Amino acid sequence: MTAHHDHNPHHDHAGHDHTHHDHAGHSHAPKVSRSNERAVLIGLCLTGSFMIAELVGGYLSGSLALIADAGHMLTDTVALFLAWLGFRLGSRAADARRSFGYSRLEVLAGLLNALTLFGLVGWITWEAVQRLFRPEDVLAGPMLAVAVLGLIVNLVVFRILSRADSDHVNIKGALLHVLGDLLGSVGAIAAAVIIWLTGWMPIDPILSVLVSLLILRSAWTLLTRTFNILMEGAPDGVELETLKADLLATVPGLANVGHLHVWSLSSGQTMATLEIAVATGAEPAAVAKEVKQNLAKKHDIGHATVEIDWSGNGMQCPAGRPAA
Structure with a gap:
């Protein structure tokens, strides 16, 4: 019955x-820490700015690995943006029309960005295959300089985020993304050194595929999490x-x-x-x-x-x- x-x-x-x-009279969003929001915003600005610089550096040096690493920094930028958006929207009061507030915009943005990242991985993989058959010259000096700067930027962002509330789900997620990008920067540095010392150009597209796997993993995780939330799964x-x-x-x-x-x-x-x-x-x-x-x-x-x-x-x- x-x-x-x-x-x-x-x-x-x-x-x-x-x-x-x-x-509508009370908020369901978690409490927002201004220090957390500020740390994420600083990390977002640094990562987003250098992502553009790395993309330009990859284009000028001819390095697909740098472009792929810029793509991975895009995943970091997305993660930091969603974290900041979560903090920002969490501070907005619910109203009579949206009694749960605006927090789900964060999930919709995550779904859109996950689909975009899949497209980016597909393009990088296609370019890598083409370059394996028709290798292109890469300027090892500029590639190395940009990769080292990328490593420094990621270390700075990691330091900023680690001093915030690392137990918060958004901060923790952003830290994991930055750790992944640190590996991408180290790989780009290794590829630049190999090209500089040996002139072996295939290392550049090979590394770009490896970095793409990091992007693919991040994109898949983001897609499954946002899909589960939108489906109201446990x-x-x-x-x-x-x-x-x-x-x-x-x-x-x-x-x-x-x-x-x-x-x-x-x-x-x-x-x-x-x-x-x-x-x-x-x-x-x-x-x-x-x-x-x-x-x-x-x-x-x-x-x-x-x-x-x-x-x-x-x-x-x-x-x-x-x-x-």
């Missing part, structure tokens, strides 16, 4: 009056059955959990809705409050909507599928 929901004015909704629960590390079992084992007075759904609004913003049955003699408001506290502290779910099943007739999802 489908659970009965009491919608009278005194219906308890996660420990507060349902009639006064206004989603975030990484969240198993609904495990979550349900933990609630039943740790929350006093909780008899059953149903209609459990967990998803992400954007990166780092996990939401949940669930229905609970309360044991005989337990206080419903206290149980609901304990459930929300458990979700927040143990599972990092900052916003949960808890519905109480007053009928005790069992729980089943409206579509007829068993509740999680």
Whole structure:
């Protein structure tokens, strides 16, 4: 049987009056640190500026490896931009039309950029194959100079970001991107040295393909994460059955959990809705409050909507599928 929901004015909704629960009246976004936002913005400006310089340097020196490394710096720029956008949009208050705010724009931008990066990888790979059959001369001196400057810029950006809140999901993601680009810069330096000492030009397209694999990995990760968020899939590390079992084992007075759904609004913003049955003699408001506290502290779910099943007739999802 489908659970009965009491919608009278005194219906308890996660420990507060349902009639006064206004989603537009409070923010669901995580707290924004100005120091984090400033660190990401500085890193974004440095990385984006040198990405353009490296692209020009790759064109002038004839180095496809530098162009590929500029492409990988593009992934860093995208990651930093999305991190900054997340901080910036997170500071905007929700309104009556968009009760969850504007954070999902970050996800849409991530999806668009992931698709763009796939196109970039395809172009670099095609050019690399052409150059293996028809090698082109590369100016090792300018290539080496630009690659060394790229390494320095990446080290500076990594230093800036590592001094920010590295536990924040956006900062952590940006740090991983910069680490990947450090490897690309080291590879470009090695290729320039090899060309300078031996004149072996195929190392340039070979290295460009290797760097493209880094871009492909970043693009695939970005695509799968944004797609999962847009499909309202459970975030990484969240198993609904495990979550349900933990609630039943740790929350006093909780008899059953149903209609459990967990998803992400954007990166780092996990939401949940669930229905609970309360044991005989337990206080419903206290149980609901304990459930929300458990979700927040143990599972990092900052916003949960808890519905109480007053009928005790069992729980089943409206579509007829068993509740999680």
